[in-house]
Amino acid sequence: MKKICIIGLGYIGLPTACVLANNGFNILGVDTNKKIINDLNSKNIHIEEPDLRAIFLKALNNKLTISKEYKKSDVFIIAVPTPLTKDNKADLSYVVSASREIANYIEKDNLVILESTSPPGTTEEVIGKIINEKTGLVAGVDYFLAFCPERVLPGKIIYELVNNDRIIGGINEKSAIKAKEIYSSFVKGKIYLTDIGTAELSKLVENTYRDVNIAFSNELSQICNDYNINVNSVIELANKHPRVNILKPGAGVGGHCIPIDPWFILEKVKRKNTLIEKCREINNDMPVIASKKIIGLLKRIENPRVTLFGASYKENVSDTRESPTTAIYKELANNNIEVAVHDPVADNFKHKLLSMEDSLDGSDCLVLLVGHDLFREIDFENVFKLMRTRNIFDARNFFDKRKLEKAGFNYYML
Ligand code: SAJ
Numbered sequence: 001m002k003k004i005c006i007i008g009l010g011y012i013g014l015p016t017a018c019v020l021a022n023n024g025f026n027i028l029g030v031d032t033n034k035k036i037i038n039d040l041n042s043k044n045i046h047i048e049e050p051d052l053r054a055i056f057l058k059a060l061n062n063k064l065t066i067s068k069e070y071k072k073s074d075v076f077i078i079a080v081p082t083p084l085t086k087d088n089k090a091d092l093s094y095v096v097s098a099s100r101e102i103a104n105y106i107e108k109d110n111l112v113i114l115e116s117t118s119p120p121g122t123t124e125e126v127i128g129k130i131i132n133e134k135t136g137l138v139a140g141v142d143y144f145l146a147f148c149p150e151r152v153l154p155g156k157i158i159y160e161l162v163n164n165d166r167i168i169g170g171i172n173e174k175s176a177i178k179a180k181e182i183y184s185s186f187v188k189g190k191i192y193l194t195d196i197g198t199a200e201l202s203k204l205v206e207n208t209y210r211d212v213n214i215a216f217s218n219e220l221s222q223i224c225n226d227y228n229i230n231v232n233s234v235i236e237l238a239n240k241h242p243r244v245n246i247l248k249p250g251a252g253v254g255g256h257c258i259p260i261d262p263w264f265i266l267e268k269v270k271r272k273n274t275l276i277e278k279c280r281e282i283n284n285d286m287p288v289i290a291s292k293k294i295i296g297l298l299k300r301i302e303n304p305r306v307t308l309f310g311a312s313y314k315e316n317v318s319d320t321r322e323s324p325t326t327a328i329y330k331e332l333a334n335n336n337i338e339v340a341v342h343d344p345v346a347d348n349f350k351h352k353l354l355s356m357e358d359s360l361d362g363s364d365c366l367v368l369l370v371g372h373d374l375f376r377e378i379d380f381e382n383v384f385k386l387m388r389t390r391n392i393f394d395a396r397n398f399f400d401k402r403k404l405e406k407a408g409f410n411y412y413m414l
Helices: 013-021 034-041 052-061 093-105 122-135 157-163 173-183 196-227 231-238 261-266 275-297 324-334 356-360 373-377 380-386 401-406
Strands: 003-007 026-030 064-067 075-078 111-114 144-147 166-170 191-195 305-309 338-342 365-368 391-394 410-413
Touching: 003 013, 003 093, 013 026, 013 052, 013 064, 013 157, 034 064, 052 064, 052 157, 075 093, 093 122, 111 122, 111 173, 122 144, 122 196, 144 173, 144 196, 166 173, 166 196, 173 191, 191 196, 196 231, 196 261, 196 275, 261 275, 275 324, 275 365, 275 391, 305 324, 305 356, 324 338, 338 356, 356 380, 401 410
Parallel strands: 003 026, 003 075, 026 064, 075 111, 111 144, 166 191, 305 338, 305 365, 365 391, 391 410
Antiparallel strands: 144 166
16 A cells, blocks of 8 residues: 655645545655644644545544654655745745655655645755755656645635646656556546646646736726726626626635735746736735725714624635735724624634624624625624614625615625
């Protein structure tokens, strides 16, 4: 049975480790975080994701071991974070330390795969270089090296891990074929083989395409304001065209992928004023634009109090990383507005999360930032009683405007 060492037991590494263990591989999951190791070994998972717990428990009964220590393995899969530095560059320190560790255990004919999203060149120029220098082995000759980006959507990770198509880039054809042998054990989608650089850039292009599309919709929302036309109706109708698919505007783009990956593309690009950078700017400005509108609504109210509904970076996930709510909170608080936050789904938010009742008590504006399904069940009669001034600012076109206006609320959209 092939031994695979998966490095980094986060949103990608842990589900991948489980799926591989449940498909006949002997898996060692490694992480530098002691708490994660202890929790996992006590059967507690640190990630909220539908169906993950079930496949994790099954994997423990199969061949999944969790440890802080690396071991000799046939395959090493790197799934560590690649965050953004303050000057919009990739922080590859986790990739570097994983590569150094792998170099201590790698043997001839092993396979090394990078899954973490990284700037083009990382697989060969960082991982390959470190391992080659430390071991004297040569990537593509003595061991196989490939990049196989994850493409799963948080909230649907387990389904998409199995059903999405995948791209594999190899340092040579043999490396790509070796990596395909591993992924084809569980992937039901198609697997496309290419070179490493093309695979690295394709991954970044997917997320950048989404960022550019959302920026277009956010710009449209501002243009529609000038014309006093409802942007959502415009997008809905334009999308009836068979070749148009505009995404939804909102109060910002969050998460740890879409706002970050466009910068990885630009890392070695000499051109200035790229469309990609402009779109980042448009999306980054949205929390401030939304805040200004909220502040404008409340200007005649003394000691205004605002309630933000939604702290996670998008609907129905608990993850609050890069959530636009953080920026909006800051902007409102800096303008002397008392801010309360309610989110029945989010985890680990920077500010205190209150119950719905406490967050709305005496509030002058309910701001809907994240369209969690649970918010569909809100009892607006109760909301009406709790609030001091009945303003609703709907940044996601989520509520039924007519129904709320009929119930006596002042309804505003972004
Ligand atoms: N958003 C909008 N309008 C939309 C769609 C999204 O404002 O119409 C916002 C969301 O509210 C959120 C942000 O964009 O704040 C990102 O959410 P998302 O659902 O677009 O993307 P992620 O970050 O959850 O996952 C993306 C996915 N990439 C693509 O769809 C191209 C996923 O498949 C990737 O695997 C993931 O990034 C990743 O890990 O790279």
